[in-house]
Amino acid sequence: MENAVAVKEKTEIAIADVKKYIAPNATDKELFMFMGIAKSFGLNPLKREIHFVKYGNAAASIIVGYEIYLKRAERTGKLDGWKCWIEGDKAVIEIKRKDQSIPIKWEVDRKEFDKQQSTWKAMPNFMLKKVAIAQGFRLAFPDELGGLPYLAEELPQTAKMSSEELAKDEIIVDAVPEETPEAPMPHAEEVTPQGNVESQEPLPDTPSPTLITENQRKRFYAIAKKANKSDAEIKAFLKANINSESTGDIQKGVYEYLCNEVVK
Numbered sequence: 001m002e003n004a005v006a007v008k009e010k011t012e013i014a015i016a017d018v019k020k021y022i023a024p025n026a027t028d029k030e031l032f033m034f035m036g037i038a039k040s041f042g043l044n045p046l047k048r049e050i051h052f053v054k055y056g057n058a059a060a061s062i063i064v065g066y067e068i069y070l071k072r073a074e075r076t077g078k079l080d081g082w083k084c085w086i087e088g089d090k091a092v093i094e095i096k097r098k099d100q101s102i103p104i105k106w107e108v109d110r111k112e113f114d115k116q117q118s119t120w121k122a123m124p125n126f127m128l129k130k131v132a133i134a135q136g137f138r139l140a141f142p143d144e145l146g147g148l149p150y151l152a153e154e155l156p157q158t159a160k161m162s163s164e165e166l167a168k169d170e171i172i173v174d175a176v177p178e179e180t181p182e183a184p185m186p187h188a189e190e191v192t193p194q195g196n197v198e199s200q201e202p203l204p205d206t207p208s209p210t211l212i213t214e215n216q217r218k219r220f221y222a223i224a225k226k227a228n229k230s231d232a233e234i235k236a237f238l239k240a241n242i243n244s245e246s247t248g249d250i251q252k253g254v255y256e257y258l259c260n261e262v263v264k
Contacts, residue, residue, distance in 0.1 A: 013045065023052040023060075030060040037062055041148060050149065053158055061158050062149045066130040069137040069145060076144050084129050084136075086240065091128040093136035106136040113153060123242045126254050127153055210252045217247040220259055227263040237262055 015035055022045055023031060034052050037043070043050035049068060054060040073079045073095075080096040089110040096103045108131045114120045120127050134151045152158040212220070224234045235245040241258060242249055250258060 018045070023054070025054050026052065026060060030054075034060075034062055037149060043068070051152075053152070061152075061155055063152045063155070063158060064149045066133045066151055068148065069134050072145055072148070073137050073141050076141060078141070082136075084132055086125050086128070091125070091132035093129075093132040095136055095140040097140060104136065104140040106132060106139055108132040108135060122249075122251065123254060125243070126241050126257065211248065212250045212252055212255050216252075216255060217250070220247055220250065220255070220262070223259050224262045229262060234262070 015031065018035060019026065019031055023034060026034065030052075034050075038045060038050050041050075043064065045051070049064065051063050052060060053063060073082075078097050078099055080098040082093065082095040084091060084093040086092075087107075090107045091110075092105065092107045094103050094105045108128060110124065110128050113128065113131050114124060130151055131153050134154065138145050138148070221234070224237070229237070238247065238250070238258075239245050241261070242251070242254070
């Protein structure tokens with residue numbers, strides 16, 4: 001089938017299905033690019049390995065999650081370990097290759113990517129580490145990872161949301177409404193021409209992020225304890241990653257990442 005994306009499971013995704021179910025608002029050019037990138041890198045949109053994001057009538061973005069970079073680097077057989085940490089307002093990553101004697105080191109400055117949106121405010125370290133991972137691995141494995149789509153956090157038009165949020169509810173996010181410019185904040189009270197005081201209706205609250213369940217909190221704690229982490233170490237880990245010491249503040253989009261990281 002010519003007009004299809006063939007993935008490693010031998011499943012073919014027809015371009016007509018992509019247009020109908022995944023990217024209905026894509027232009028022909030955007031659809032061609034999406035299909036071409038997915039096919040070239042063997043990325044399966046049904047497994048949420050590649051995402052089509054379009055805000056209103058703006059140009060579309062094609063993004064991946066940071067896990068793709070890790071999986072592809074492991075697949076080369078040349079990865080000899082890596083670590084990523086926070087230093088002040090920077091995320092630093094160090095990557096070792098088996099065929100190179102000197103580790104690759106890269107750092108990312110928060111001010112270059114933090115758009116002061118809710119996700120960045122809730123978990124700035126995690127968001128910044130993801131950017132460092134993507135950029136560091138592209139630098140360390142240019143032949144294998146060069147040309148892969150960027151993360152949502154790296155692009156101006158999608159940096160307001162995390163990769164996890166964009167892919168949480170749908171296979172591909174398409175036609176997300178554009179943000180309207182913020183209007184001036186009305187005063188709590190305004191004086192009418194007659195001199196009476198009228199109270200304004202309170203503004204609606206911003207929806208709270210989706211948090212993990214009680215069972216997920218217990219699972220995370222059990223995983224940390226199995227890794228011989230003390231209560232103080234668990235709190236310090238959470239503080240460094242989500243800016244809170246409570247498992248009750250863990251958002252679903254970063255839950256599995258934290259479960260994997262806490263055992264290191």
